[in-house]
Structures are given as structure tokens and as C-alpha cells.
Amino acid sequence: MSTAETPVTQVEKKQKKKTVQWGDDPKIGFVEALYLPAIAGGIATALKHAFFKKRSTAQYPEQKPEMPPNYRGVHRLNRDEEGRVKCVACYMCQTACPANCIEIIAAPAPQDDPKWANRDKFPATFTIDELRCIYCGMCEEACPVDAIELTSIYDLTGMSRQEMIFDKEKLLSVFDETSKAGLDPVRTNRGALGPASEKSLQSADSPPPPGRGKHG
Numbered sequence: 001m002s003t004a005e006t007p008v009t010q011v012e013k014k015q016k017k018k019t020v021q022w023g024d025d026p027k028i029g030f031v032e033a034l035y036l037p038a039i040a041g042g043i044a045t046a047l048k049h050a051f052f053k054k055r056s057t058a059q060y061p062e063q064k065p066e067m068p069p070n071y072r073g074v075h076r077l078n079r080d081e082e083g084r085v086k087c088v089a090c091y092m093c094q095t096a097c098p099a100n101c102i103e104i105i106a107a108p109a110p111q112d113d114p115k116w117a118n119r120d121k122f123p124a125t126f127t128i129d130e131l132r133c134i135y136c137g138m139c140e141e142a143c144p145v146d147a148i149e150l151t152s153i154y155d156l157t158g159m160s161r162q163e164m165i166f167d168k169e170k171l172l173s174v175f176d177e178t179s180k181a182g183l184d185p186v187r188t189n190r191g192a193l194g195p196a197s198e199k200s201l202q203s204a205d206s207p208p209p210p211g212r213g214k215h216g
């Protein structure tokens with residue numbers, strides 16, 4: 001049987017020669033081959049950290065950690081200037097959510113209440129499964145009216161899975177608490193601060209750190 005290479009094989013070989021770069025194995029001496037320098041280096045690093053580095057153990061929960069300004073914690077549903085839920089039930093957040101943890105049922109705004117005269121819809125129910133959520137922030141990025149935001153609250157606990165499914169009232173209460181305490185992260189809407197941000201700025205001593213806003 002002939003062992004001559006076909007033209008296709010020759011082309012393949014040429015292409016491989018061009019694209020694949022083979023590196024040489026590093027040359028190591030006798031001492032390196034015993035791994036002694038690497039072991040000594042590892043022990044030196046461990047000793048340096050044990051005796052010369054500043055300890056960073058936090059005495060939680062007595063000592064509260066300082067969260068980074070862009071930390072994404074528990075959600076809140078914001079209220080507008082009239083105290084109504086700011087959400088207009090457009091389903092953008094629910095659509096954008098990669099974890100499918102938002103569920104909204106929209107309803108027509110109450111026609112007999114003059115407070116709702118300028119609104120077509122509102123969320124009759126709005127739930128977020130805080131255990132399923134991956135805290136990516138896509139919902140707040142998608143919201144056209146800055147109604148949903150992630151706050152700096154990180155110590156979220158519950159005794160049951162059901163307790164961790166936040167309904168509209170609970171999400172609104174997070175807004176009430178965070179805006180009262182000045183803990184809510186400052187968000188902007190294309191450069192202009194929204195009502196929620198104004199509330200937090202009134203209670204905060206310092207201006208928002210750069211990069212904390214939603215769009216700027």
C-alpha cells in the first residue's frame with residue numbers, strides 16, 4: 001500500500017505549521033527539580049502574612065462592613081412624589097430578568113381616584129423571589145421610570161422560602177426604610193436625579209460618589 005500523502009494532508013500540515021507555535025519545555029536544574037525553592041517561597045509568604053500583614057477579620061455582626069458604593073443588595077420599589085408606587089407595570093424588568101424571579105400582574109389605574117388620574121396602569125401585584133435573584137441589576141437598568149432599584153442592604157434573612165418572596169408592600173417598605181435612613185443608593189436618570197435620589201441626598205451629608213449613578 002502506498003504511504004504517499006494526499007494534497008489535502010499536505011495543505012493541512014502547512015496550515016498547522018503556520019498557526020501552531022510549540023513552546024520549549026522550561027529547563028530546570030537539580031535544586032528546582034526537588035521543589036525546594038518553591039516550598040521555601042511558600043513558607044516565607046505564609047510567615048509574612050502571619051506576622052507582618054494587617055489582620056482583616058471583621059467582628060460581624062457587631063462591626064458592620066462598609067459596602068462598596070455600587071453594591072447591589074435587596075430591591076425596593078420606589079414611590080413617586082405623591083406616594084404612589086412609581087412602577088407603571090410595563091413588564092420591562094420582568095422581561096430583562098435573567099433569573100425569572102420577577103412576577104407582575106398589571107391592572108388599570110383606579111379611575112374613581114383622582115390621585116391616579118394621570119396613570120393608565122399600575123402593578124396590582126409585584127413579587128421578587130430574593131432567593132432566586134442573582135443581583136445582577138438588569139431590572140433597574142431596564143426600568144424606564146426608575147421604579148425598581150437595588151439597595152445597599154446585604155443582611156437578608158428569612159425563616160422560610162416564602163418569606164424571601166418579597167411582595168409589593170414589602171418592596172415599598174424597603175423604599176420607605178432606606179430613604180428614611182439615607183441608605184439608599186443614589187440613582188440618576190440620564191444625568192438628572194430622580195425623586196428617590198433627591199430624598200436620599202437630603203438626608204446624606206456628602207454628595208454621591210462618582211460612578212454611583214445609573215447612567216453616569
Ligand code: SF4
Pocket residue numbers: 096097098099100101102128132133134135136137138139140
Ligand atoms: S437583580 Fe437581576 S436577577 Fe435579580 S430581579 Fe433584577 S434582573 Fe432579576
Ligand code: SF4
Pocket residue numbers: 086087088089090091092093094104139142143144145146147148
Ligand atoms: S419596575 Fe419599572 S420596568 Fe418593572 S414593570 Fe415597573 S415600571 Fe416597568
